[in-house]
Amino acid sequence: MARKIARVDKSLCAACGACQKVCPRGAIYIFKGIYAAVDSNKCIGCSLCAKECPASIISMEKLEVEA
């Protein structure tokens, strides 16, 4: 089965925290003020953060999970 999770392009991230503010699961957080990181265990793939990111650098990627 495949589910989606958010992936951040760290090299372009401004660590503004807009993504963190909208995540309903607290799955995305700002790592030491440098970039946004996703907790793949918590992310439900709702893509709210991807829509919010002012730089549009969050993509939704398929995550292969073993059944």
Added chain:
Amino acid sequence: MKKAAKKNWYDYLYIASAIYLFLGLFNILFAWLGMLCFTIPLIISFKTGTKTYCNKYCGRGQLFNLLGKKLKLSRNKSMPNWMKSKVFRYGFLLFFLTMFSLMIFNTVLVFNGTRSLSQVVTLLWTFKIPWQWAYHITSAPLWVSQYAFGFYSIMLTSIVLGIITMAMYKPRSWCIYCPMGTMTQLVCVAKESANKTK
């Protein structure tokens, strides 16, 4: 869709940001309060190695969100690639710091009497707007007022730029190239690499 969780006191700091801009219309000396938006983020980053100011407290980011999302003034498009590039972000920071230094220099000229107080607010580093209504003869030294005019110019310019990119792209687009945001991020990067080499 789920609604955001309960609001905290700091989710209302956009009110402070808006009031700040209004105060500058009446008395330019209020512009000095803007120093808080310069010092607090840097202190937080130096002390804690985080961008907590941007992530939680900044009223300006909230203001853009309010305009763009609640009032639906944003087209919600992706910004062009150059705008999020490091070259542009660091370049804009350098430009900003240069203009800031010039502003300090102007203040010094007024301080030592080489230049007289100019009661204008300069928008986008180009357009000089007469602003004498916000200047009242006070016992404050002239340079204090000169600095206030210069500082308010910076704050107003960044709001105007921020509103333009809020409308054209996503609401908080300004936060990608905001010089304060870039600076605090650089402080965090420096702190982290210092930690690693320790």
